[in-house]
Amino acid sequence: MFTGIYDERLFPIGLGTYGLVGVQAGPLSSGDKHLEAVKYAISSGINVIDTAEMYGEGRTEELVGRAISSFRRDDIFIISKVWPSNLERKKLFSSAEASLKRLGTNYIDLYLIHWPSQTVPLDESISAMLELRDRGVIREIGVSNFDNGLLDQALDYAGRGKIVANEIELNFSNFARSRETLEHCRSKGVRVIAYSPLSRGRISHNSGVQQIAQKYGATSVQVILRFLIEFSLPIPKSSNPEHIDEIVGAARVPLTEEVVDLLTHKF
Numbered sequence: 184m185f186t187g188i189y190d191e192r193l194f195p196i197g198l199g200t201y202g203l204v205g206v207q208a209g210p211l212s213s214g215d216k217h218l219e220a221v222k223y224a225i226s227s228g229i230n231v232i233d234t235a236e237m238y239g240e241g242r243t244e245e246l247v248g249r250a251i252s253s254f255r256r257d258d259i260f261i262i263s264k265v266w267p268s269n270l271e272r273k274k275l276f277s278s279a280e281a282s283l284k285r286l287g288t289n290y291i292d293l294y295l296i297h298w299p300s301q302t303v304p305l306d307e308s309i310s311a312m313l314e315l316r317d318r319g320v321i322r323e324i325g326v327s328n329f330d331n332g333l334l335d336q337a338l339d340y341a342g343r344g345k346i347v348a349n350e351i352e353l354n355f356s357n358f359a360r361s362r363e364t365l366e367h368c369r370s371k372g373v374r375v376i377a378y379s380p381l382s383r384g385r386i387s388h389n390s391g392v393q394q395i396a397q398k399y400g401a402t403s404v405q406v407i408l409r410f411l412i413e414f415s416l417p418i419p420k421s422s423n424p425e426h427i428d429e430i431v432g433a434a435r436v437p438l439t440e441e442v443v444d445l446l447t448h449k450f
């Protein structure tokens with residue numbers, strides 16, 4: 184079992200799962216392309232999987248549950264999320280239980296508030312999350328799409344060190360605008376999880392990135408992911424084994440400090 188989001192045994196890139204299964208999809212069959220892709224990613228070394236109760240209205244968690252059943256549970260770090268309409272105390276407990284069932288597990292490594300709620304007081308949700316953590320249903324608590332002010336409020340309610348991650352959009356297009364958030368999270372000991380790290384497939388063909396890619400015998404996707412690893416845990420989604428190979432290979436790209444500096448200014 185991992186010690187948490189900072190465990191060095193976690194692969195530096197996780198697998199996103201949004202869009203793997205549609206709400207209308209029929210029953211999952213073994214050999215399903217998306218199921219096999221998640222298994223392939225895990226076999227290739229990716230041991231962090233990001234999912235949510237909202238994805239495919241639960242179908243994606245079911246698919247993840249099926250995929251991980253071929254592996255030792257403790258070797259995989261599962262991130263799931265509760266949707267804002269379920270942030271009241273009782274609903275939050277039911278959501279977590281339903282996620283456990285779909286995932287076929289008795290704990291979630293990291294459970295996130297998917298988006299802030301406009302109606303449910305944050306302290307109610309945080310105290311419910313803390314209770315889930317004390318009961319061992321979830322091992323760590325995080326948030327997603329929280330701005331700096333809201334993150335501080337969550338930390339005030341939970342206690343420093345108890346909100347371990349903020350999952351935010353971070354990619355080539357918004358990196359420059361995200362620097363303050365990155366610095367804020369770093370200063371609070373909150374790990375950033377970078378969603379849509381490949382800009383939802385609209386991968387940049389920036390010539391600076393391409394030049395660096397050439398220098399290291401890598402691809403632009405790999406340079407972008409490797410760069411984001413310096414600041415976050417990126418979670419690209421892919422159901423294509425070739426793309427998964429490329430994603431895994433990104434962790435091996437040796438970025439020097441000089442290149443990180445250069446990219447920081449190009450991003």
Ligand SMILES: NC(=O)c1ccc[n+]([C@@H]2O[C@H](COP(=O)([O-])OP(=O)(O)OC[C@H]3O[C@@H](n4cnc5c(N)ncnc54)[C@H](OP(=O)(O)O)[C@@H]3O)[C@@H](O)[C@H]2O)c1
Pocket residue numbers: 198199200201202233234297327328350351377378379380381382383384385386404418419420421422423425426427429430
């Ligand atoms: N917390 C939140 O509010 C939130 C919001 C959005 C997303 N997320 C999470 O973040 C994950 C990733 O974000 P995302 O799915 O929006 O976008 P993304 O990971 O930036 O992009 C996914 C797209 O990139 C393509 N792709 C993957 N690897 C590639 C490669 N090597 N070369 C070319 N194309 C490649 C995928 O196609 P193939 O499948 O064909 O490879 C897919 O179309 C989601 O799946 C979800 O888990 C969280």
